[in-house]
């Protein structure tokens with residue numbers, strides 16, 4: 023699986039400069055995932071998957087992120103969508119998405135609402151959607167996203183509607199500094215009919231803890247992949263320019279190695295805590311740990327970029343140097359929801375524990 027992921031990532035890295043345009047979608051990279059089993063890797067075996075565990079998944083996401091952060095973002099959304107359907111959906115729904123993933127279809131999770139919010143309305147015995155999603159990666163390219171919508175009784179539900187390729191998406195507002203090739207944009211669902219079998223789980227399942235916040239280790243794993251690529255690019259630069267022996271450069275390279283390895287240790291531990299026997303811990307403990315992990319990775323990523331920029335200098339800001347693109351993509355992708363809340367809620371949890379620090383993160 024790692025070899026397959028590295029092959030895809032190498033190709034994605036080679037092509038990434040070409041895709042680095044507003045509104046772009048890395049179609050060839052996405053198409054390369056399915057034949058190597060990377061779209062079904064996390065599915066249970068009875069659904070045709072390989073049921074890879076959290077450590078293997080973190081390696082897969084790191085490998086792909088090191089090739090292309092936009093591709094990593096898309097794969098992370100796909101993995102999340104499949105996980106939600108398998109976790110909360112019924113057998114028929116799990117078979118539906120597994121079959122489509124086996125056929126090479128990419129999924130995604132679109133949760134971010136504009137001010138109006140997306141609503142699920144009942145209309146003469148039929149259900150239909152009203153409103154939009156924003157910041158939806160793969161908009162216009164994903165045919166069956168997992169979206170969240172609120173019905174007339176206030177229930178927050180997951181829906182897996184079927185969309186036509188290239189319809190309803192507007193990528194014009196995605197003028198972001200980086201992650202240009204993630205096809206992130208707004209999607210108007212108004213009038214889309216929803217069948218009963220397209221509603222997954224029950225009220226509030228999407229935000230049910232610890233899976234909701236605990237799953238953040240997966241995007242941190244993609245961030246880490248981007249960091250690992252930046253670290254490699256820094257080493258290559260220092261070797262090529264013969265500047266690595268300079269004591270200042272050597273010190274920064276050492277600090278960069280610490281930042282990258284710090285992120286790896288947090289990601290792997292967060293993946294283990296969130297996914298291996300989660301029933302042995304309280305939901306709050308898992309969420310607190312993963313919240314700290316995502317912020318530790320964010321901090322390490324920001325530190326790494328500062329070190330790389332200082333060490334490489336202006337060349338690292340010049341297109342088509344991949345350091346320029348990866349820095350832009352990583353800086354943008356590190357923006358994840360509610361970082362202050364993630365930190366203070368973890369602090370609040372720690373404050374309330376009587377457990378000695380030495381046991382704080384142990385399972386019960």
Ligand SMILES: Cc1cc2nc3c(=O)[nH]c(=O)nc-3n(C[C@H](O)[C@H](O)[C@H](O)COP(=O)(O)OP(=O)(O)OC[C@H]3O[C@@H](n4cnc5c(N)ncnc54)[C@H](O)[C@@H]3O)c2cc1C
Pocket residue numbers: 095099130131132133134156157158159160201204206354355356357358359360361362363
């Ligand atoms: C490349 C990329 C792809 C994405 N793809 C998707 C996708 O496919 N699907 C999807 O649903 N979303 C997607 N998103 C959106 C993502 O999930 C987050 O919604 C988004 O990144 C939030 O970033 P933000 O900086 O605006 O967060 P915010 O949460 O707005 O944080 C900005 C700052 O405000 C602070 N803050 C937050 N809330 C408050 C408050 N109430 N009061 C005071 N301060 C506050 C935060 O701590 C932080 O300091 C994507 C984002 C990116 C970058």
